[in-house]
Amino acid sequence: xxxxxxxxxxxxxxxxxxxxxxxxxxxxxxxxxxxxxxxxxxxxxxxxxxxxxxxxxxxxxxxxxxxxxxxxxxxxxxxxxxxxxxxxxxxxxxxxxxxxxxxxxxxxxxxxxxxxxxxxxxxxxxxxxxxxxxxxxxxxxxxxxxxxxxxxxxxxxxxxxxxxxxxxxxxxxxxxxxxxxxxxxxxxxxxxxxxxxxxxxxxxxxxxxxxxxxxxxxxxxxxxxxxxxxxxxxxxxxxxxxxxxxxxxxxxxxxxxxxxxxxxxxxxxxxxxxxxxxxxxxxxxxxxxxxxxxxxxxxxxxxxxxxxxxxxxxxxxxxxxxxxxxxxxxxxxxxxxxxxxxxxxxxxxxxxxxxxxxxxxxxxxxxxxxxxxxxxxxxxxxxxxxxxxxxxxxxxxxxxxxxxxxxxxxxxxxxxxxxxxxxxxxxxxxxxxxxxxxxxxxxxxxxxxxxxxxxxxxxxxxxxxxxxxxxxxxxxxxxxxxxxxxxxxxxxxxxxxxxxxxxxxxxxxxxxxxxxxxxxxxxxxxxxxxxxxxxxxxxxxxxxxxxxxxxxxxxxxxxxxxxxxxxxxxxxxxxxxxxxxxxxxxxxxxxxxxxxxxxxxxxxxxxxxxxxxxxxxxxxxxxxxxxxxxxxxxxxxxxxxxxxxxxxxxxxxxxxxx
Amino acid sequence: xxxxxxxxxxxxxxxxxxxxxxxxxxxxxxxxxxxxxxxxxxxxxxxxxxxxxxxxxxxxxxxxxxxxxxxxxxxxxxxxxxxxxxxxxxxxxxxxxxxxxxxxxxxxxxxxxxxxxxxxxxxxxxxxxxxxxxxxxxxxxxxxxxxxxxxx
Numbered sequence: 092x093x094x095x096x097x098x099x100x101x102x103x104x105x106x107x108x109x110x111x112x113x114x115x116x117x118x119x120x121x122x123x124x125x126x127x128x129x130x131x132x133x134x135x136x137x138x139x140x141x142x143x144x145x146x147x148x149x150x151x152x153x154x155x156x157x158x159x160x161x162x163x164x165x166x167x168x169x170x171x172x173x174x175x176x177x178x179x180x181x182x183x184x185x186x187x188x189x190x191x192x193x194x195x196x197x198x199x200x201x202x203x204x205x206x207x208x209x210x211x212x213x214x215x216x217x218x219x220x221x222x223x224x225x226x227x228x229x230x231x232x233x234x235x236x237x238x239x240x241x242x243x244x245x246x247x248x249x250x251x252x253x254x255x256x257x258x259x260x261x262x263x264x265x266x267x268x269x270x271x272x273x274x275x276x277x278x279x280x281x282x283x284x285x286x287x288x289x290x291x292x293x294x295x296x297x298x299x300x301x302x303x304x305x306x307x308x309x310x311x312x313x314x315x316x317x318x319x320x321x322x323x324x325x326x327x328x329x330x331x332x333x334x335x336x337x338x339x340x341x342x343x344x345x346x347x348x349x350x351x352x353x354x355x356x357x358x359x360x361x362x363x364x365x366x367x368x369x370x371x372x373x374x375x376x377x378x379x380x381x382x383x384x385x386x387x388x389x390x391x392x393x394x395x396x397x398x399x400x401x402x403x404x405x406x407x408x409x410x411x412x413x414x415x416x417x418x419x420x421x422x423x424x425x426x427x428x429x430x431x432x433x434x435x436x437x438x439x440x441x442x443x444x445x446x447x448x449x450x451x452x453x454x455x456x457x458x459x460x461x462x463x464x465x466x467x468x469x470x471x472x473x474x475x476x477x478x479x480x481x482x483x484x485x486x487x488x489x490x491x492x493x494x495x496x497x498x499x500x501x502x503x504x505x506x507x508x509x510x511x512x513x514x515x516x517x518x519x520x521x522x523x524x525x526x527x528x529x530x531x532x533x534x535x536x537x538x539x540x541x542x543x544x545x546x547x548x549x550x551x552x553x554x555x556x557x558x559x560x561x562x563x564x565x566x567x568x569x570x571x572x573x574x575x576x577x578x579x580x581x582x583x584x585x586x587x588x589x590x591x592x593x594x595x596x597x598x599x600x601x602x603x604x605x606x607x608x609x610x611x612x613x614x615x616x617x618x619x620x621x622x623x624x625x626x627x628x629x630x631x632x633x634x635x636x637x638x639x640x641x642x643x644x645x646x647x648x649x650x651x652x653x654x655x656x657x658x659x660x661x662x663x664x665x666x667x668x669x670x671x672x673x674x675x676x677x678x679x680x681x682x683x684x685x686x687x688x689x690x691x692x693x694x695x696x697x698x699x700x701x702x703x704x705x706x707x708x709x710x711x712x713x714x715x716x717x718x719x720x721x722x723x724x725x726x727x728x729x730x731x732x733x734x735x736x737x738x739x740x741x742x743x744x745x746x747x748x749x
Numbered sequence: 750x751x752x753x754x755x756x757x758x759x760x761x762x763x764x765x766x767x768x769x770x771x772x773x774x775x776x777x778x779x780x781x782x783x784x785x786x787x788x789x790x791x792x793x794x795x796x797x798x799x800x801x802x803x804x805x806x807x808x809x810x811x812x813x814x815x816x817x818x819x820x821x822x823x824x825x826x827x828x829x830x831x832x833x834x835x836x837x838x839x840x841x842x843x844x845x846x847x848x849x850x851x852x853x854x855x856x857x858x859x860x861x862x863x864x865x866x867x868x869x870x871x872x873x874x875x876x877x878x879x880x881x882x883x884x885x886x887x888x889x890x891x892x893x894x895x896x897x898x899x900x901x
Contacts, residue, residue, distance in 0.1 A: 281818075281833030281840065315837050319829075322841040390841050394848035397841075552859045553868075577863065578856045582802040583795035623794040 122199070123263065124223065124256060125150050134165070141165035141174070148181070155181050160190060170196045179205060184234055195219075207231075211249075221258035227251060232274060248274025248288060262298035267307075274314065282319035289313030289325065302336025320390045326350050338364045351382025367414075374409040380427055396431065396580075403428035404440055420447045424457065431580065438462040438469075445478070452479045465625075466531050467492055481506045485515075493530060495522030495540070499547070510551030517544040517556060524564050534603040534740075538564030544574070552578045560588075565603070567594035567612065567637075584624055590617040594637050597681075605740050607649025612637035613681060627729075633684040635697070644675045645710060645718075652739045653709060653720050656732065677714025683722075692727045787865035789877055796864065799857045806853070809846055819847060820891030820898055825858065825879035826851045830891055830898050854878070 113134045120127040129146025145158040158181050162174035177190040185207065194201030198219040205213040211229040218224075230250040236242045252269015274288030294307030310328035317323070331345035340361040347355035357373035380388070384402025393400055404427035410420045421444070428439025443457035455476045462469035470491025477484040485502040502515035519542035528536050539562070546557030556574040569592040576586050592615040601609045614637045621629040636643070682697035696707035710720035810827070813819040813835070820830040829847050832840045858878060862870040883892045886901050893899075 277833055279833070280831050281835065282829070284833065284837060284840075286837055317832070317837045317840040319832075320841060320844045322838060390844065394845045395852040396849070397845045552856055578795065578860070581852065581856050582798045583853075583856050583860060585795045621794070623798065628794040 123221070123258060139164060143174075155184060157182055162190075172196065172201075223256040225254040225256075227254070227269065232271065243278060244276040244283075245278070246274070246276045248272060252292065259297070261300060264298070265294075265296045265303075267292060267294040281317075283317070285314060285316035287314035288316070296335070302334055304332075304334050306330075306332035320394055321387055322390070333358075338362065339369075349383075351379040351386075353377035368412070370411070370413050372409070372411040374407075376407050377425075378406050378408070380404050380406055399432045401428075401430045401437075416449070418449045421445070422447075426460075430463075436462075436464055436580075443474075447478050449480060452477055454478070462490075467527075468530070470496075489520075492519075493522050493526040496520040502547070504549060511549055512551070513549045515547045515549075517547045517558075518542060519544075519560065524562060534605070536564055536599070536603045538562060552581075554579060564595070565599040566596040567592060569595070569615075585628075586622045586625075588620050588622075590620055591615070592617075601649060607652050608646040608675070609644070609649045609681075611641055611643040611678075611681070612639070627687060628690075630685075630687050632687070633682075635682040636680045643678050643713065645678050645681075646675050647673065650676065650710070650718060650720055655739055656735050673716050676712060676716050676718040678710050678717070679713030680711045681709065683709050685727075687729055690729050692729050692732055694722060694725055694727055696722055787862075787867060787870060789861060789874060791861060791864045793860065793864045795860050796857065799853050799860065803850065803853050803857070806846060806850055810850060813843055813846070814887070814890045817891045817900070818843060820893060821879075821882050821886050823879055823883070823893040823896070825875040825882065826854060828893070 115132045115134075117130040117132060118128075120130055126149045127145050127147075128149070129144075131144045131146075133142045133144070135141060141162045143160040143162070146156065148155045148158045158179075160174060160177050160179050162177040164173075164175040165177075166173040171193060173193045175191050177192070179185055179188040179190040181188075185205065189206040190204065192201060192203040194203075194217070199217065199221075200219040201217050203213075203215040203217075205215075209229060209231075211231055212227075213230060214226045214228075216224045227250050232246045232248040232250055236244065236246050249272050250269055251272065252267065255264075255266045257264045257266075269292050271288060271290040271292065274290060275284070275286045277284035289312045291310040291312060292307070293309075294305065296303045296305035308328065308330045311325045313325050315322070315324045326349070328348045329345055331342050333340065333342040333344070335341070340363055342357065342359040342361070345357045345359070347357065349355055352375055354376040355373060356376075357371065359371040360369045361367070362369050380402035381404075383406075384400065385397070388402070389397040389400045405425040406427055407423045407425070408421065411418050423444050424441050426440040426442055428437065428441065430437030430439075438459055439462065440460040441457055442460075443455070445455040445457065446453040447455075455474070455478055457474045457476075458471070459474060460471050472488060472490050474485065474488050482503065482505040484504075485499060487498070487500050488502075489496045489498045496519070498518040498520060500516045500518070502513065504511050504513035504515075506512075519540060521539040521541050524536050524538035524540060527540060528534065540560070541563075542558065542560035544556040544558035544560070546555075548555045548557075554576040556576075558572070558574075560571040560574060562569040569590060571588040571590045574586070574588045576584075578584050592613075594612045594614065597609040597611045597613055600613075601607055613634050615632065615634040617630050617632040619629060619631055620627065680697055684695045684698075685692040687693075694707070696709045697711055701707070704721075704723060706721040706723045707725070708719060709722050710718070712718045810819060814821075816834045817831050818829065818835050819827050822828045827847050827850050829840075829844050832843060835843050858871050858875040859868065861874045862868050883894075883901075886892050888901055890901050891898050892901050
């Protein structure tokens with residue numbers, strides 16, 4: 092300070108001297124808020140004009156080089172410096188700003204007015220007691236980019252407000268209040284951006300011996316933002332308090348007001364050089380999933396199906412992150428519900444807790460009120476799962492399905508970059524076919540469905556089930572093995588299986604499907620069955636009379652239906668007359684096969700004899716009266732065949748015998 | 750959302766004519782190409798469903814390719830590389846499109862490997878497709894080469 096006084100003395104002397112074109116090198120000027128280095132004053136010929144050049148102007152760790160003030164009307168009288176209609180240039184911050192100032196060097200008080208084009212103005216009043224009050228009008232936020240090292244954010248907008256600095260006995264106090272209007276920012280990749288931002292800002296800070304204690308409230312009242320992958324709109328407000336010390340911003344407590352959530356509380360430690368969130372902990376109380384699900388959860392965790400996911404109920408959550416990596420998450424669901432693809436798969440209401448730790452085992456307990464898979468309603472069940480890092484283990488869960496249950500056992504799943512992998516076992520406890528048929532819209536039938544699938548394996552886009560699914564039905568059984576489900580949740584969802592049916596009672600089968608009446612039994616093999624979205628697209632199927640002795644009769648209507656399925660000419664022409672004479676006919680054997688490829692069924696019948704006219708026997712007659720049914724169409728469009736079958740089943744029209 | 754849909758629909762009125770041909774050529778142009786031992790052109794109902802789904806989505810993705818918002822990545826995926834040209838309210842939808850496209854692409858690569866009877870070929874199928882998507886990209890689209898985005 093002694094040096095400063097000396098320099099000012101020289102300045103004072105020079106001012107009174109009224110010398111011609113005098114240049115003074117004044118060295119360094121210090122203030123608790125700023126430092127000026129290399130201050131040089133050049134006075135004009137008559138002492139009217141002056142140019143102040145500053146080599147370095149610093150506030151905190153931020154500094155600017157080559158600052159100049161050109162004053163056409165400069166006065167230094169009675170220790171008061173005055174500059175009117177001057178021009179200030181701070182490279183990178185102010186270019187050619189109009190400046191008016193007066194500064195009393197005795198008590199370091201004064202006033203500075205800066206005006207920039209576009210009604211941008213700064214007024215700074217320095218009081219003798221050390222207080223500084225800065226009023227901003229239309230202040231361009233872009234200038235803060237230089238000030239706060241945030242140039243890559245391309246900040247925009249105007250600030251209106253007041254900054255008040257007051258020295259205290261042991262430090263200082265700052266209060267900032269104001270509004271941001273028309274604000275925005277964008278990073279080069281567009282993944283963090285905002286437009287039309289309006290903020291109400293109220294901040295206060297007190298500097299002590301070691302740092303700043305601060306608190307404040309910022310309310311977002313206008314505009315929109317995209318913070319990848321979330322789109323956000325005005326409404327939230329945050330209240331926070333903490334400390335700033337040695338380039339570390341500590342948020343001791345923050346409270347966020349957000350639509351759809353009762354409370355969000357957080358604390359964090361943020362490194363400012365470089366800007367990095369070192370630790371973050373937050374809790375969310377009573378989030379309304381119908382609000383936060385589509386806005387925040389789906390875009391963040393399931394962006395590919397955002398428009399297919401539906402949420403209901405509430406969730407509370409707490410999480411901690413260290414260096415950006417989650418270390419603990421706790422979720423508590425309250426009557427929560429989730430559904431995918433218009434309720435194709437849904438679960439809920441779901442209540443319970445799901446704790447997770449990055450480096451410890453935890454146990455999740457959920458009570459699921461029910462669910463739905465396609466047309467099947469699922470009952471209530473309890474799920475207990477052990478969570479361990481990226482892994483989930485479930486010892487046993489029984490999901491009620493109609494009067495039975497799907498039981499999953501020893502399920503061990505782990506997630507990596509490609510998706511879920513794992514293994515386990517599945518059992519289907521008996522489900523009555525009467526209820527299942529009714530649920531999925533099949534004709535009424537009796538029997539039960541069970542499954543024992545000891546080898547369940549999960550890989551990305553794939554679930555395979557070693558074992559057998561068995562349906563006892565129509566006095567026989569139907570068994571599906573080598574079950575594989577691919578891409579279960581996408582458009583390419585498809586299922587493979589080999590199906591064998593043995594000793595199905597044709598009387599019950601044909602009655603169930605209103606197909607006429609046939610007595611006897613059949614075996615069927617459907618190998619390489621592929622269902623795409625539950626519709627068969629490929630198989631090698633063969634149906635043939637079961638071996639053994641049993642009555643074999645076929646009704647007139649069933650014959651007609653079979654012939655209708657086979658298309659014109661399915662019944663040998665010579666026998667058509669016979670068809671009208673009897674209600675039922677004896678038969679020796681029934682056999683039909685279909686190899687489905689590319690929408691076409693290549694058909695064949697009983698394989699030991701070619702029927703007249705290159706036909707194939709579907710029903711070979713036997714007993715009295717006997718009648719053969721012969722197929723002639725060997726390539727039948729599958730969709731057309733299904734249409735015919737549905738028409739036959741639906742039709743109660745009397746038979747027309749030709 | 751409606752505005753975006755309309756904008757995209759309008760944009761696609763012109764763009765579809767141009768790009769429909771492209772996607773057809775791209776998807777069908779693999780005819781005759783083979784992996785080391787397999788057929789990358791193999792067709793199954795699941796593959797057909799995936800191609801149809803991708804083709805439908807292409808109507809929405811094409812303007813994003815053309816504007817450079819979305820680029821063709823070197824790993825066989827698409828990526829939101831510069832969203833700054835997309836209105837803020839539609840960036841989430843653009844990201845959802847990218848995620849859905851990548852889910853279909855992953856399923857397509859798996860399914861082609863499976864249909865060849867060699868699920869373990871998935872990475873090879875993906876690498877082959879990645880090269881082809883980039884080779885057949887329209888001039889002006891952004892592609893990833895040696896880790897950098899370049900305009901074709």
